[in-house]
Amino acid sequence: MEIPGYLKGYEEQWKEDPRSAALAWFKDAKYGLFIHYGLFSQLEVNEHAWRLYDYTRIKYEKLKETFNPENFDADYIVDFAINCGMKYINFITKHCDGFSLWDSKATEFTSINSPAKRDLVAEMVEACNKRDMGLFLFYEHGMEWRHPHGPAHWDWSNPRVKILDRMNPTDPWYATLDTGYDMNKYVEFVAEQITELLTNYGPVAGIWLDGIGVPLSGDYRRFKCDELYELIHKLQPQALVSYKQGLLGTEDFFAPEHKVPGMSNGDPASLVGQIEKKREKIVEICTSMTPTGWSYIKEYEGQHKTASDVWETLAKARSQNANLLLNIGPLGDGSINPEDEEALRQVGARIKEEGFPK
Numbered sequence: 001m002e003i004p005g006y007l008k009g010y011e012e013q014w015k016e017d018p019r020s021a022a023l024a025w026f027k028d029a030k031y032g033l034f035i036h037y038g039l040f041s042q043l044e045v046n047e048h049a050w051r052l053y054d055y056t057r058i059k060y061e062k063l064k065e066t067f068n069p070e071n072f073d074a075d076y077i078v079d080f081a082i083n084c085g086m087k088y089i090n091f092i093t094k095h096c097d098g099f100s101l102w103d104s105k106a107t108e109f110t111s112i113n114s115p116a117k118r119d120l121v122a123e124m125v126e127a128c129n130k131r132d133m134g135l136f137l138f139y140e141h142g143m144e145w146r147h148p149h150g151p152a153h154w155d156w157s158n159p160r161v162k163i164l165d166r167m168n169p170t171d172p173w174y175a176t177l178d179t180g181y182d183m184n185k186y187v188e189f190v191a192e193q194i195t196e197l198l199t200n201y202g203p204v205a206g207i208w209l210d211g212i213g214v215p216l217s218g219d220y221r222r223f224k225c226d227e228l229y230e231l232i233h234k235l236q237p238q239a240l241v242s243y244k245q246g247l248l249g250t251e252d253f254f255a256p257e258h259k260v261p262g263m264s265n266g267d268p269a270s271l272v273g274q275i276e277k278k279r280e281k282i283v284e285i286c287t288s289m290t291p292t293g294w295s296y297i298k299e300y301e302g303q304h305k306t307a308s309d310v311w312e313t314l315a316k317a318r319s320q321n322a323n324l325l326l327n328i329g330p331l332g333d334g335s336i337n338p339e340d341e342e343a344l345r346q347v348g349a350r351i352k353e354e355g356f357p358k
Helices: 011-016 018-029 057-066 074-083 120-130 161-166 172-179 183-199 225-235 271-279 307-319 338-354
Strands: 031-035 088-094 134-140 206-210 240-243 282-288 323-328
Touching (some): 018 282, 018 323, 074 088, 074 120, 074 338, 183 206
Parallel strands (some): 031 088, 031 323
8 A cells, every 4th residue: 555645754654554654643743624514504503403403304304405515625625724734634524414425325315416416525535635635534423313223312222212302203214213223233334334435535544433422321332333443444554543532442542522631730530631641642632613513603603713712722732732623614605614714824824934832
């Protein structure tokens, strides 16, 4: 396997161990761009709009018919990230709503089958590869609203009951609830989709899993994450794996939200603190440009982080020897929010002039 472009400069480590080279690169990268974009972006309220606003399955799925990312420009996004001083990108491939932004054969609920007829994952991979930019692929794992055997929220006696409260229980789509819920079918579905992402698009920096609250709330072994991690490393030896603050402890790095639990005051008692100390894992703090939420939320116009806010956030992450993964929520048409663009470009100019905050 030829060394991926984003790992140029790590050739000697690559020869010895591709994953070791990737870890060294990732630690040096320091700063990345998170992108939350999907069907939910059209609603301008929250990436969990389907459950927070009582959408039925049929009503929510109709958003596919109007999905039109006409101003989603992967080349522009990657150039923007580079200009902002970022060294990698983390792109949503599928969120809790089950809408896949690539040409997945495991489901018909994809961007290819929308009027857009576009594979946004392919576009992002191509744009990143042209510029030797590392690309992580976000995959919602712990929650899946649409898959009939997918887990949803924190009720292990009936993993879909809270969703049914908000949906139409007479919908034939829920027939599997009467014939038997089988999480193994969902585990197989995940493996199929992850295999697609790691075999159809060339080398990527890693797989970034989300939804850890569900497996942590019950018997996490039913998710067979050890087998999933093994599959990822088999398909792409250099690909790193993260599952938020760590599910098994064997993840390549940890990615807690907003801060490192227990680390801000030097307290090593937290899960992340303990594992980081024992195994010297890299920590990546993920946070957003908006007060809450991750997708585009119209209500927060004028309340996004300013350049000085971003610099302070970056400085805090660096003081904890952590990477910062900073999220933007593109508008419904796929364009970058002007507030975010202005602030992040200012930070990029400052990084170019001063370097990263110490």
